[in-house]
Amino acid sequence: MAEKPRIGVFVCHCGLNIAGVVDVKxxxxxxxxxxxxxxxxxxVFMCSxxxxxxxxxxxxxxxxxxxxxxxxxxxxxxxxFRNAAARAGLNPYRVExxxxxxxxxxPHEHEPEIATRKAIAVVRATVERVxxxxxxxxxxxxxxxxxxxIGGGIAGIQAALDVADAGYEVYLVEKSPTIGGKMLFLSExxxxxxxxxxxxxxxxxxxxxHPNIHLMTYSEVESVEGYLGNxxxxxxxxxxxxxxxxxTGCTDCLRVCPVKAPNEFDRGLTKRGAIYMANExxxxxxxxxxxxxxxxxxxxxxxxxGKVKPREKPVCxxxxxxxEADAINLLESNEKIVEVKVGAIIVATGFELMDMKKLPxxxxxxxxxxxxxxxxxxxLAPSGPTAGVPKRPSDxxxxxxxxxxxxxxxxxxxxxxxxxxxxxxxxxxxQAMLYKHAVPDGRAYNFYIDIRSNGKGYEEFxxxxxxxxxxxxLRGKVSKIFRKGDKVVVWGADTLTGQKVEIETDLxxxxxxxxxxxxxxxxxxxxxxxxxxxxxxSEAHLKLRPLETVTAGIFIAGAAQFPKDITDxxxxxxxxxxKVLTMFSQPKLKREPIVAEVDTEICAGCGLCKExxxxxxxxxxxxxxxSVVNEALCEGCGACAAVCPSGAMRLRNLTKxxxxxxxxxxxxxx
Amino acid sequence: xxxxxxYYPGCTLKSTAKNFEDTAKLVASKFDIEFEELAKWICxxxxxxxxxxxxxHKVAPVRNMLRVKKAGGERMVVLCSMCYNTLKRANxxxxxxxxxxxxxxxxxxxxxxxxxxxxxxxxxLEILRDEVGYSNIKKEVKKPLKGLNVAAYYGCLLxxxxxxxxxxxxxxxxxxxxxxxxxxxxxxxxxxxECCGSYQTVSQKDxxxxxxxxxxxxxxxxxxxxxxxxxPLCHFNLDRRQxxxxxxxxxxxxxxxxxxxxxxALAFGFEEEKLGFEPHFVDPRPALKERGLL
Numbered sequence: 001m002a003e004k005p006r007i008g009v010f011v012c013h014c015g016l017n018i019a020g021v022v023d024v025k026x027x028x029x030x031x032x033x034x035x036x037x038x039x040x041x042x043x044v045f046m047c048s049x050x051x052x053x054x055x056x057x058x059x060x061x062x063x064x065x066x067x068x069x070x071x072x073x074x075x076x077x078x079x080x081f082r083n084a085a086a087r088a089g090l091n092p093y094r095v096e097x098x099x100x101x102x103x104x105x106x107p108h109e110h111e112p113e114i115a116t117r118k119a120i121a122v123v124r125a126t127v128e129r130v131x132x133x134x135x136x137x138x139x140x141x142x143x144x145x146x147x148x149x150i151g152g153g154i155a156g157i158q159a160a161l162d163v164a165d166a167g168y169e170v171y172l173v174e175k176s177p178t179i180g181g182k183m184l185f186l187s188e189x190x191x192x193x194x195x196x197x198x199x200x201x202x203x204x205x206x207x208x209x210h211p212n213i214h215l216m217t218y219s220e221v222e223s224v225e226g227y228l229g230n231x232x233x234x235x236x237x238x239x240x241x242x243x244x245x246x247x248t249g250c251t252d253c254l255r256v257c258p259v260k261a262p263n264e265f266d267r268g269l270t271k272r273g274a275i276y277m278a279n280e281x282x283x284x285x286x287x288x289x290x291x292x293x294x295x296x297x298x299x300x301x302x303x304x305x306g307k308v309k310p311r312e313k314p315v316c317x318x319x320x321x322x323x324e325a326d327a328i329n330l331l332e333s334n335e336k337i338v339e340v341k342v343g344a345i346i347v348a349t350g351f352e353l354m355d356m357k358k359l360p361x362x363x364x365x366x367x368x369x370x371x372x373x374x375x376x377x378x379x380l381a382p383s384g385p386t387a388g389v390p391k392r393p394s395d396x397x398x399x400x401x402x403x404x405x406x407x408x409x410x411x412x413x414x415x416x417x418x419x420x421x422x423x424x425x426x427x428x429x430x431q432a433m434l435y436k437h438a439v440p441d442g443r444a445y446n447f448y449i450d451i452r453s454n455g456k457g458y459e460e461f462x463x464x465x466x467x468x469x470x471x472x473x474l475r476g477k478v479s480k481i482f483r484k485g486d487k488v489v490v491w492g493a494d495t496l497t498g499q500k501v502e503i504e505t506d507l508x509x510x511x512x513x514x515x516x517x518x519x520x521x522x523x524x525x526x527x528x529x530x531x532x533x534x535x536x537x538s539e540a541h542l543k544l545r546p547l548e549t550v551t552a553g554i555f556i557a558g559a560a561q562f563p564k565d566i567t568d569x570x571x572x573x574x575x576x577x578x579k580v581l582t583m584f585s586q587p588k589l590k591r592e593p594i595v596a597e598v599d600t601e602i603c604a605g606c607g608l609c610k611e612x613x614x615x616x617x618x619x620x621x622x623x624x625x626x627s628v629v630n631e632a633l634c635e636g637c638g639a640c641a642a643v644c645p646s647g648a649m650r651l652r653n654l655t656k657x658x659x660x661x662x663x664x665x666x667x668x669x670x
Numbered sequence: 671x672x673x674x675x676x677y678y679p680g681c682t683l684k685s686t687a688k689n690f691e692d693t694a695k696l697v698a699s700k701f702d703i704e705f706e707e708l709a710k711w712i713c714x715x716x717x718x719x720x721x722x723x724x725x726x727h728k729v730a731p732v733r734n735m736l737r738v739k740k741a742g743g744e745r746m747v748v749l750c751s752m753c754y755n756t757l758k759r760a761n762x763x764x765x766x767x768x769x770x771x772x773x774x775x776x777x778x779x780x781x782x783x784x785x786x787x788x789x790x791x792x793x794x795l796e797i798l799r800d801e802v803g804y805s806n807i808k809k810e811v812k813k814p815l816k817g818l819n820v821a822a823y824y825g826c827l828l829x830x831x832x833x834x835x836x837x838x839x840x841x842x843x844x845x846x847x848x849x850x851x852x853x854x855x856x857x858x859x860x861x862x863x864e865c866c867g868s869y870q871t872v873s874q875k876d877x878x879x880x881x882x883x884x885x886x887x888x889x890x891x892x893x894x895x896x897x898x899x900x901x902p903l904c905h906f907n908l909d910r911r912q913x914x915x916x917x918x919x920x921x922x923x924x925x926x927x928x929x930x931x932x933x934x935a936l937a938f939g940f941e942e943e944k945l946g947f948e949p950h951f952v953d954p955r956p957a958l959k960e961r962g963l964l
Binding site: 359360361366414480482483484489 | 832838840841858860861891892
């Protein structure tokens with residue numbers, strides 16, 4: 001700031017959030033005494049429209065060239081006030097936030113005097129910072145108007161259709177042989193009892209027929225480079241040994257394959273061949289060969305490794321022989337890498353269920369008649385292995401009683417899952433109801449902690465099925481489940497009567513916790529987006545930016561972020577699609593100019609900053625031996641500036657000089 | 671060359687559970703392991719003190735570990751589950767809370783040495799599993815325990831809290847694994863980690879009798895002939911309180927309770943008189959004789 005500083009300080013009451021603890025009037029008065037401050041005031045809600053007007057008018061009236069807003073966290077309203085400043089003709093990067101709510105009034109709720117003094121100190125430090133703020137102009141980057149969507153469950157499908165319908169290209173990548181995701185496993189969906197065949201498969205067909213959607217099933221994202229508007233993505237099309245263009249989906253090959261592998265679609269309750277189709281509604285309706293199980297493919301691999309000698313005749317070629325379309329080739333892997341350019345990415349990778357082996361106290365993985373809820377969905381599904389009448393895994397008998405266990409792993413920090421999985425109360429009510437429809441003389445018990453039915457029509461649904469279905473709801477946790485003869489014994493408590501409960505039952509269904517898929521960490525690293533303590537993808541702001549990640553241009557949808565039901569997942573998917581379309585509606589994208597920059601005179605090219613950068617935004621110019629910042633990739637986190645030993649790397653508007661001056665102000669009384 | 675391991679016995683191993691100590695030493699001798707009893711051991715603390723601001727309860731266990739260190743030991747083997755739990759938890763506590771360790775060291779000034787959390791506390795089962803190894807145990811079996819159905823009972827102290835657990839907290843298998851090596855048949859005991867009633871045995875014997883009934887009746891239903899444990903307190907409760915269990919539950923049947931080391935020593939071919947069956951309330955000998963094992 002070459003000109004004389006004319007700074008305005010605006011202290012927000014935030015109702016009583018700040019003013020209930022901090023003496024805001026005193027903060028404003030103290031601010032006015034500061035060198036360079038020409039105006040200060042307070043207002044009850046600075047972020048409201050009249051509050052913003054106060055700021056705008058003061059900027060014009062007092063010809064302010066710097067503004068300090070003392071209010072809440074900058075992640076909430078920094079943008080609000082930068083826009084207000086811009087409207088009043090001040091460069092928005094001359095505005096800084098002094099956080100006196102999250103960092104002052106809230107933590108010092110019971111010590112108003114200390115809080116007020118701290119607020120004054122924070123404001124003073126921020127004034128010092130603003131004095132040295134420079135004017136910056138956002139710069140523009142071009143945008144490739146195509147989107148990559150990772151995950152072909154209901155979230156990915158919905159987002160793909162929304163973006164494609166708006167006229168933009170979509171690359172939909174799905175790791176399994178079909179799109180449809182977990183929703184396709186379900187018997188019926190709460191609370192409307194639509195079956196996925198009725199409401200999801202039409203959408204799947206729409207995806208496969210949409211001219212703007214490039215459907216890439218049995219594929220995985222290999223690498224992602226570039227930045228907002230300009231991502232270069234490598235996609236691995238996994239070896240399927242089947243030419244999808246030729247395969248007609250006739251199923252002849254499935255019948256002849258001699259291999260028996262666990263069928264994922266039936267949660268391992270049934271078997272499939274090494275060549276298989278995900279299910280009858282698969283989109284695309286093609287077969288794939290599972291490398292892990294195919295006899296011939298494994299033989300060929302051993303030949304290539306020099307472990308066995310090649311043979312004239314194949315070891316097994318039954319599927320190849322019956323394939324009239326000539327679509328199968330077991331001798332050569334058809335894995336390939338496809339490169340695409342996209343402007344935005346939506347991650348919709350969904351969830352998994354906690355491995356039942358982690359619940360040995362419930363006989364998980366030990367007792368065959370203790371199954372998880374997705375397996376029971378298959379047993380209830382008319383298209384499932386038992387045609388909708390549940391039969392238990394151990395002996396195929398129809399269970400005459402079923403115990404449903406809520407919160408199996410969820411809400412249980414001891415199992416590493418402190419959160420509620422949010423859908424279990426609802427689907428257990430639905431499953432118990434469907435079970436009673438299939439086995440009218442059967443008994444259904446449901447152990448629960450609380451019933452969480454907070455959605456439109458949800459509570460009514462639970463109440464209705466409990467009353468009409470003659471279900472036995474027991475409020476309490478199950479402590480132990482074990483096998484006794486051909487029965488399964490469940491020990492629990494009914495906390496409403498204060499009694500211990502012991503039930504000998506035929507089948508137990510565990511509502512195991514929803515957990516992030518194990519591969520998510522690797523994918524998140526490729527995308528340079530963070531995950532939370534559990535492995536769910538982190539949103540940029542839980543309340544105000546739930547669809548965005550901190551990496552610009554990458555969005556999240558569905559259960560990849562946190563457990564969600566179908567309603568919420570679809571809403572979020574459409575929301576993420578709308579975010580992408582907002583981006584695509586602009587000819588060029590604006591990027592924040594508050595990024596790192598290098599003083600080329602000082603930089604010695606040591607590369608420490610490059611190691612620190614989480615966004616891959618720094619490269620070393622070998623010729624000049626200096627660091628170079630890719631401004632489009634830089635997110636302005638400042639890690640490079642902090643680590644730079646010579647001070648060559650600096651973050652705009654938060655330079656070393658500014659930081660040191662702030663520290664000096666804050667520590668002058670110590 | 672025999673391996674010498676500093677050994678902390680604790681009070682019961684010298685009194686009611688003397689047969690546990692004796693048979694454990696027999697078993698160890700087969701693998702050239704010598705229990706080197708601490709010269710000056712004191713009470714383990716008996717119960718782990720949960721008070722967060724009073725370190726007095728931790729002085730006794732820490733002093734024992736300091737004495738191991740002073741004698742040049744790096745680890746100690748423990749047989750009693752209660753001692754194991756108290757020592758191991760106190761050890762973890764001082765490792766995590768250096769300031770509290772300083773206080774305890776100050777209290778122990780007469781030792782003329784300071785403790786640093788370095789001693790490793792090990793249960794004998796861990797040594798059998800991780801150092802001796804199952805294949806070596808199998809080699810020593812002279813008299814396979816054919817026809818004997820064994821349920822293994824762990825109680826709580828070897829497993830909880832999970833930071834000190836010697837095995838999976840919810841479904842431990844180390845004793846079952848050993849029983850299989852001995853040629854006996856393992857009976858799955860779903861209540862193997864249920865509470866035995868612990869010190870309630872002093873004032874409310876009925877509680878213990880009901881726990882004993884639950885545990886032994888389940889074992890019986892699952893087909894067990896005998897039940898093994900590694901905890902002297904569990905052993906006392908499950909063995910000695912069977913008479914009240916019988917009074918309170920007419921369908922209760924007596925079942926012999928053995929230390930796992932007694933069963934091992936039997937399978938390793940040691941003579942009957944070395945196995946310490948005399949102090950048992952429910953005499954295991956008839957059940958073993960019936961199956962031709964004595």
